[in-house]
Amino acid sequence: MSNEPAFLSGVIEGFYGPPWSHAERVVLFQWMQDWGLNTYMYAPKDDLKHRAQWRELYSETESSELQAIIRATDQHQIGFFYALSPGLDITYSATADQDQLKQKLAQVMALGARNFCLLFDDIPDQMHPADVRCWDSLAAAQAAVTNDLYRWVREHQPAARFLFCPTPYCGRMARSEHGGKDYLSILGRELHQEIDVFWTGQEIISREITVPQTRDLAQLMQRKPLLWENLHANDYDGRRFFCGPYSGRPREILQELGGVLCNPNCEFPLNFVPWRTLARFVHEQGAWEPHQAYLEALREWLPHFATVGAPITFDDLVLFGDSFYLPYEEGPEAETLFALTQELLTVDPASRPEALAQFRERTARLKACCARMAELRHRPLFHALYRRTWELREELDLLQRCVEQRTLPGRLNEPCRSDFHLPHTYRGGLVARLQKLLVQEADGSFTVAPVTIQK
């Protein structure tokens, strides 16, 4: 038998925003058990006692809620990891803070937790003067405190698995020396060999992750990285969500990793396809065809879209899902819709009858599908979707008006007007105005927009 620790696959509740409800987590554990995902990590950024007030112990009510989650994971044979994120204000050299870490984990251990994680992502990378006197680098300080806590945990839980999220947790951060020079090699050298280290790829949200990148990192950190997978996270953009397939990583990468844990969309009901396809990616052999896996997962998801009125069909769901696919790409149906729209806004629609017919069919179907979401029986799913469906309908409606106007005799180049898209109430507000000040170029740089100052 090999001594390699089990490959971790599953979910991190590790985003900014409201944590999930107990009922949602129970649904998650059932899915995970059905699909063969083995790990759930509790790390909601906005649980105050996980991060901003990490020293505070959980109240009696909070403790029983946490205990109920741990019990539910046990019942579904899911490994539960409790993560603590003390980095915002910890003084690594302070014995009082080291004791606080132990007290906090002791409390959660008493509730049934056996595996733990320390997170040092999204924290200031400046060291406290007292720490500078003790260590040459942030990496050394974090490794020392983590090793000490790890040994303490192991005395109480000899089989505990322990995870760690570094301050530079992607290639871009490491290259810019976020966390200090040589952070990862110092960490690799000093952190206890049995502690797994998280990594999100070259970026926080990585379009692709390759085997060579992963091997290079493994060499630097002297262990296989554990993938903190942000591909479907949407906490950084409230207008989007991602229901596309797990993709952009070859199957061979699994051999190079300690595990893959997905930190997904904030809205629990939107994660069906991401998790379903992740589970297949982890378990199936042979070539990985993400788009095919996506279509199959959508078929399984379709019953969640039962309505009290006219049905949402599989084709509707594909068009809708393609509109909220992945961070770096739309699905093929949505891409076609975009191309048709762009074409009809730049040429005379009368010269492209086929494109016009397709545009009419798709926009009408997508708008109707968005409208039908309001009739979903699964209300939490509708509530998770409705801001996005509203916005998409509004844009489609405006574009239909503009394209249709262009088909009228003599109106091709006239400005388009809509009584439903008025200044201030449509695309209004300070954020929208601020966004207009800078234009992002294709290479990612920003230039000042040619502004007409308007209120």
Ligand code: GDL
């Ligand atoms: C992050 C945060 C994570 C957040 C994600 C997407 C890590 C390690 N930390 O940087 O909590 O959800 O980006 O915004 O990814």
